Amino acid sequence: MKASIFSTQSSRYLAELIASRLSDTSRLERTERWAFDDGEQYYRLDIAGRTELMGRDAIFVSSTHTDHDLLEMYRVGCGLADHGTARRIFVIPYFGYSTMEREVQLGEIVTAKKNARLLSAMPNTGS
Numbered sequence: 001m002k003a004s005i006f007s008t009q010s011s012r013y014l015a016e017l018i019a020s021r022l023s024d025t026s027r028l029e030r031t032e033r034w035a036f037d038d039g040e041q042y043y044r045l046d047i048a049g050r051t052e053l054m055g056r057d058a059i060f061v062s063s064t065h066t067d068h069d070l071l072e073m074y075r076v077g078c079g080l081a082d083h084g085t086a087r088r089i090f091v092i093p094y095f096g097y098s099t100m101e102r103e104v105q106l107g108e109i110v111t112a113k114k115n116a117r118l119l120s121a122m123p124n125t126g127s
Contacts, residue, residue, distance in 0.1 A: 004029045004053055004085075006045070006076060007061040008069045014093060015061040026059075031076060041068075043076055045083065054084035063094035070096065070115055077122045090119070 003026040007015035019028040030046040047053060058080045064070040073090065080088050097111040 001026065001057055002055075003027075003057040003059050003089075005059045005061065006031055006080070008063075008072050009033070010066075010069060011062045011093070014091070015059075018059065018061060018091065033072070041072070041075075043072065043079065045076070045079060047083070051084065053080065055086050057087045057089065058085040059089045059091060061091040061093075064092060064096040064115065065094055066096070070118070074118055074122060077119075081123045081125055084125075088122070 001023065003022060005015050005019050005022075005026060005028045015028060019026060032042075032044040032046055034042050036042065045053070060073060060077055060080070062069050062073045064073065073092075077088055077090070095112070095115075097115055100108075100111040101113065103110055
């Protein structure tokens with residue numbers, strides 16, 4: 001498997017472990033990220049050329065214990081599709097809000113379902 005491995009900062013340790021266990025054709029990639037003064041987030045895949053990820057499998061490693069990591073997974077996942085990855089594999093060792101899978105009290109938001117719907121909305125191919 002020719003895979004490029006990405007992760008959130010909080011799951012980098014697991015991405016490094018996965019990369020060390022996979023074949024020589026897999027590589028751990030970097031994502032540049034920072035926040036603007038108003039709180040907006042910036043992400044850039046650290047790739048040399050527009051077609052570098054074309055046809056490669058991409059593995060994205062992240063727990064979703066924070067909304068920040070969930071949104072980063074969605075945004076970078078969409079970006080990986082935009083750059084022509086053949087497949088995107090998401091390794092989610094902890095799916096946050098999993099105890100909120102059903103409404104107990106009237107008006108509660110079923111957060112686990114909403115988060116799963118968000119991740120399911122990622123495109124299969126670039127926009």
